[in-house]
Amino acid sequence: MNGARARRVGRLSYAFISTDLAQQVTCPPLPAPANGKVTACQVSINDVCSFDCDNGYILSPSNQQRKCQPDGSWTGSDVTCLPCGQNTYKAGPGQCTRCPADTHTTGTASMLVGCICNDGLTGPGGGPCQDVNECSRQNGGCEQSCENTRGGFQCKCSIPGYKVNPADRKRCIVEKQCSSFTTPTNGGIVCHHKNDTNTDRCQVKCNDGFEHPVRSNQFEECGPATNFKWSYEINNIPIPACVEQYFPGVIVDAEIAYFVASCDQLTDQQKQDAKNAFLQLLRGQGVCLENGRAVCNVTDLWIECGEIDLSGGIQKRDASSSRVLKFKFKLTTDQKPVRTMNCGRFCDGQAVCDACFTNHVQSTVRKVTAEQEKLREVFGTQAAPDARPNPQPRPGVSTTSGAGVAPKSFNRGITAFRSNLARNFNRVIPSTSGQSPVRPTEAVTTAAPPRGMMNIGGLVLMPAPTGLQMMSDVKMACETGMEKKRDMCVPCTPGSNLPPGGSRCEQCIAGMYQPEAQKTSCIPCPAGKTSPRGAIGCA
Known part of the structure; x- marks a missing residue:
């Protein structure tokens, strides 16, 4: 065995490892963890290896070192780098910490600078963050x-x-808005919407030839200030219809006196018959007719017994008065709707103007004046049979009818008329001057019956000389229940009235109502019911 030696002792033998072999024992190299690295590492026995993770990652387990053991193995286990979670950042090798206030991360594995300011805030990564306006x-x-x-x-x-x-x-x-505005009949509305307050303001406009006789408000308003109700709804006063405008008619008062026997003893039937005959007489004489077309009206006819001055305006000892039957009436012309007057001829295209009104007045007055002349022709001075055909009035003496006669001729005419009537109708006509009654057997001067004479079932009525009196000047007037506005006549609308003697249409007070137009009074509500101002009914 190279580098080793053996020794036998008794029955046992020992092996000794050489020093050279012991020094050659090492641990295997350690790989860097994913998303990390080995920072310092040797593989010899007792050597220590350190690890670190990339930004945003921390070690797991958290032990950062491994030691090489004599047997050639490493202490611990393999090192792993784990990412810090959403909205956290790496605060140390093994620590993830939540991002500061008002910050967040866009993913995992972030550092402090990866904690960016939330929406609506601005600042550096990790804060502090300021609000964005x-x-x-x-x-x-x-x-x-x-x-x-x-x-x-x-x-x-x-x-x-x-x-x-x-x-x-x-x-x-x-979320809230006003209801549709009620458009009046014969009219329209002009409205303006204010966007900044969500408010509607409307003004009523009537068509040409129409008008509002009663308007408490120039404008009607609806919006937040009225809790999105129209002002007329709050006041419980409906928008009245536009009513037609009229040019006023003409009125002139007239009176005609008739001689009649025992005027005060006439029966009601005789008086009614006399009125009917008088109206028929006027029509027969063409009064208020022009080419068969009516140009005026005879209205308010009534009769009464009275006195007539027989002196011809000069007081003398032989002058006296006589009891007569007086027919009193009015000559009137109808009001003309403005829309029918074709005012554009005078008004440069406008609906109405002063020139159009003036033309209407002049034309109407001319017509009435012509009818007055017809009355004078029929009922004016009645010439005596022995008088001149057209006696002239004395200087300084005049009558309302514009004709007069000398007193003697005047009285002779009366006597002749009375004698003529007695002979023709076999009636005794009372004397008007204290003389004996004229009887049919007496010789009388025959005279043609006057134009205005009437025979009503044997009741003779003879017009008195100069018995025609125009009791008033020609005047413009509106019909009852109509208000005069700018020289025109406008009927009072339902819910209003024009009291007698008043000049303006007035709304009915609370507790009263008026369902019709052109009225002179309002009606009290029945018991248990009431009404607001200007009502057309009660509830």
Whole structure:
């Protein structure tokens, strides 16, 4: 055996290993672990090998050294490098530590610098991290408002009535909004929406030739301030329809006196018959007719017994008065709807203007004046049979009808008319001057019956000379229940009224109502019911 020697002692023998062989015993080389390395290592007996892992990895087991033993083996077991988990970093050879606050890792096997700031924060790896104000850049992409938070932001809906859209949290959707505005009949609305307050404001506009006689508000509003109800809904006052505008009609008061026997003893039937005959007489004479078409109306006809001055305006000893039957009435013209007046001829295309109104007034007054002249032709001065055909009034003497006669001729005419009637109708006509009644057997001067004379079943009515009186000047007037607005007539709408003597349509007060237009009063609600202001019914 090379390098060795043997020795026999008695029956036993011993082998001695040479010193050279003992010095040649070594341990096998140790490989570097995956994701690690051997830092210092010899393979001789008692030599120690150290290990280290790459960044983000730690040793397992945590013992970092292995020793070569005399038998040529290594102490311990194979070394493994394990990665630090998500959101942790390698703090030492065998220690993984959680990332600092507001940081995270994008994977495993990280060092401290791999702990980066969370979204919405900025700073170096491992911190510290500072907040980023996302709202400072394009409002964070929010549609309405942006609220910055640490590490993030929130989009919010700052306009009342909106909420965040759950499908896109940067946008807002409508949660509350106003109902559709009620468009009035014969009109429309002009509305404006304020985006910043989610408020609607509408103004009622009537069509040409229509108007609102009663409007408490110039505008109607709906939005957060009204809890998304229209102001007219809160006040429980519906938007009234636009009512038609009219140019006013014309009114003139007239009176015609008739001689009649025993005026105060006329029966109600005789009075009614007299009114019917009078209206028929007017139609027969063409009053308020032009080419067969009505141009005015005879209205408010009533009769009464009264006195007529027979002096012709001059007081003398032989002058006296006579009891007569007076027919009182009005000549009126209908109101004209503005939309039918073709005002564009005068108004440069506008719906209405002063020039159009003036033309209407002038035209209407001309028509009424013409009808007044017809009345004067029929009921004006009745010439006596022995008088001139067209007696002239005395200087300084005039009547409302524009005609007059001398007193003597005037009285002679009365006597002649009375005698003529007595002869023709075999009636005794009472004297008007204290003289004896004129009888049919007396010789009288025959005169043609006056144009305005009426015979009603034997009851003779003879127009008194100068018995026509125009009791008022021509005046413009609106019908009952209509308000005059800018020279036009507008009917009061349902829920309002025009009290007698009033000048403006007024809304019915609470507890009263009016379902119809053009009325002069409101109706109290039945017992147990009530109504708001301007109501058309009770509940």
